[in-house]
Amino acid sequence: MSAEPAGKGELRLCARLGLEGQAAEALLAAMRAGVSSRGAVVLTAKAPPDYVPPFDCAELNAPWLPPHVFVPAEGVKPTAHADYAAGLYYSLDLSSCWESACLAEVPPPASSLDMCAAPGGKTMLMAARFGAGNHTANEVHPGRRGILRQNLEQCGMPQVRVAGNRPDQWARSGETFDLLLVDAPCSGQSLLCKGIRNPGCLSSSMVNGNAKRQKGIMLAAVQCVNPGGHIVYTTCTYDPEENEKVIAYILKRIPGWSAVEVPLLAPFRSQLAAFPAYRLLPAHGFGAGGFCCLLKKDK
Ligand SMILES: C[S@@+](CC[C@H](N)C(=O)[O-])C[C@H]1O[C@@H](n2cnc3c(N)ncnc32)[C@H](O)[C@@H]1O
Structure with a gap:
């Protein structure tokens, strides 16, 4: 130790x-x-074809990195460039882009819902791959919803429908989608690796409270997916209670769902579950880390 x-x-x-x-x-x-943060940028709808960011980028050995995501070289501040203010790219942590490799296994959706969307990073990553077509970005917290709306406008996606329903309201609405993103609220243990204070994130009560909420969100989420559709479940925390155990809970209780292999993420495969699930740790060298699992509903 x-x-x-x-x-x-x-x-x-x-x-x-x-x-x-x-x-x-x-x-x-x-x-x-608290120094494991690693920046990245994702190109937005405003970026012209063949656009490359106006700063030096790092060459990473990361086959999972999508072509629309760039990693600024050491010392570069992407948010200091005029193109950032103009909304040509959106800035986020590299470990928040990692799980978007799950989308490589998903056919282009006719409709999609980001259930926990603010400030908008996962919506940007989804749109960069598939376009924002028929996408809904949902955020329950009114203040955060305002920030989400602003980010979408700045990045050239004013057509995205912004909503503020609770997951159980979505479930009751009867509206269904081909793809759901569930970037669940969590204890945020990886924030410590970015130097962000997060008191109590390792406590049992914080972890168990979040796990309970995540199970509730996922029980609602599964009701919002079309036959043959997918859910990408992600968190920015390490604890299996909020990750593998949430997925195991859903797979056990809800028939007709399975976890899907993501070959690009094979080096990150969790040994803590019999089904395919993936965990990024700071030791991998791609930022603070997190967890993801791709779920598919039978046709
Ligand atoms: C991890 S953040 C989402 C980050 C976002 N996906 C991104 O990439 O920018 C989780 C979000 O879930 C929202 N949230 C909190 N409680 C929730 C609940 N019970 N149901 C749905 N969303 C919730 C939070 O307000 C927060 O914006």
Whole structure:
């Protein structure tokens, strides 16, 4: 273990992840140092064909990186360029782009819903791949919904329908979609790796409370998907309770769903589930990390 004695929450997290020795030490060191952030930009609807960002970009050995995502070289501040203010690209953490590799396994959707959309990163990534066609960006929190709307306008997507329903209201509405993005509210343990204070994110009560909410969101989400459609479930936290266990809960209770292999993400395959699910850790070198799982509804 690292020089600083590990706290109860840290030890519990490492045990749940099955991390020991150097692997556990690497995660704890990253959470304490708070320097694992890695920037990225995704091109928006405003970017002309063949546009490349006006700054040096890093060459990464990352086959999962979509062609519309660029990684600024060390020291570059993409938000300082006029093209950012003009909305030609949207800036986010590289580990928030990683899971969009799931979309490589999804046919272009005729309709899509981002159920937890603000400030808009996953909607931008989805639109960069498929276009914003018949897309709804939903955000329950009114203040965050305003920011979402602003970001969509700035990035040339004013046609996206913005909504503010709770997941259970979507489920009751009877409206269904080919693709749902569920970037669920979570304990946000990876924020520590970006140097963002997040007191209590390792506590049982925080993790269990979030897991309960995530299960509720997913129970609603599965009711909003067309036969043959998909859900991309993602979080920016490491704990299996909020990740593999939420998916296992859904797969056990809701017939007609399966988790889908994402070959591009094979190096990140979770060993904590019998079904395909993926976890990015700071040690992978692509930012603070997170979890994703692609689910498919039978036809
Ligand atoms: C991880 S953030 C989403 C980030 C966003 N997808 C992006 O890429 O920019 C989770 C969002 O879920 C919203 N949220 C909180 N509680 C919720 C609930 N019970 N149901 C649905 N969304 C919720 C939060 O307001 C927050 O905006």
